[in-house]
Amino acid sequence: xxxxxxxxxxxxxxxxxxPQLKLSGPTNFSPIITHVSSIAAxxxxxxxxxxxxxxxxxxxxxxxxxxxxxxAIVRASRLPLSIIIVGVGTADFKAMELLDGxxxxxxxxxxxxxxxxxxxxxxxxxxxxxxxxxLAQSVLAEVPNQVVSYFKMRGLEPLKPQxxxxx
Numbered sequence: 001x002x003x004x005x006x007x008x009x010x011x012x013x014x015x016x017x018x019p020q021l022k023l024s025g026p027t028n029f030s031p032i033i034t035h036v037s038s039i040a041a042x043x044x045x046x047x048x049x050x051x052x053x054x055x056x057x058x059x060x061x062x063x064x065x066x067x068x069x070x071x072a073i074v075r076a077s078r079l080p081l082s083i084i085i086v087g088v089g090t091a092d093f094k095a096m097e098l099l100d101g102x103x104x105x106x107x108x109x110x111x112x113x114x115x116x117x118x119x120x121x122x123x124x125x126x127x128x129x130x131x132x133x134x135l136a137q138s139v140l141a142e143v144p145n146q147v148v149s150y151f152k153m154r155g156l157e158p159l160k161p162q163x164x165x166x167x
Contacts, residue, residue: 011136014056027061030068033076033083040079049156052080052147056139060089063096067109073099074106077114078153082146084139088124096121116149117142 036055043051063069073083085100087093099106100121106114120142127135151158 014139018058021058025061026064027059028065028068029057029059029063029085030065030072032057033069033072037072037076037079037081040076040081044079044154047154047156049151049154049158052150053082054143055081055083057083057085059085059087059091059096061091062093063099066095069099070106071108073119074108074112074114077116077118080147080150081118082143083119084143085119085121086124086139087121090125093121093123096123116146116153118146 033055036053040053043053076083085096087096097103100119101114101117106117106119120139122135122138124135127138
């Protein structure tokens with residue numbers, strides 16, 4: 001698994017992988033969310049504001065493990081993690097909009113609410129004829145606030161910038 005750094009890294013990874021994708025079913029999100037959550041959980045143990053993860057999921061279908069995904073998102077909402085879901089194609093993405101939580105608080109199957117909003121859903125079809133920068137802006141719109149909300153929730157201060165070495 002390759003990790004990309006910074007916003008430019010996310011955009012670069014997206015542009016590299018998009019032309020090579022062949023999407024197929026079933027559409028199960030919980031396994032990848034659980035896997036990335038385990039990586040984020042190990043970083044969370046450092047108790048410093050030094051690492052944060054963004055999971056980008058591209059999908060062309062309706063989600064088939066909705067309940068398991070809700071539970072995985074609620075658990076992940078306490079970790080240094082944001083989840084961006086880009087829906088491509090003409091499928092019905094109503095379930096993705098529920099996961100986004102913009103129209104209410106997402107809850108697990110046992111009623112536990114997310115600790116913070118970590119999901120951003122963007123339907124690609126709204127950006128087909130728009131500049132790529134519009135898509136990037138929408139995809140990344142919530143990430144800065146999600147990062148800040150995580151570190152505030154944990155009571156962690158931003159790292160002080162390191163002085164450049166003197167030559």
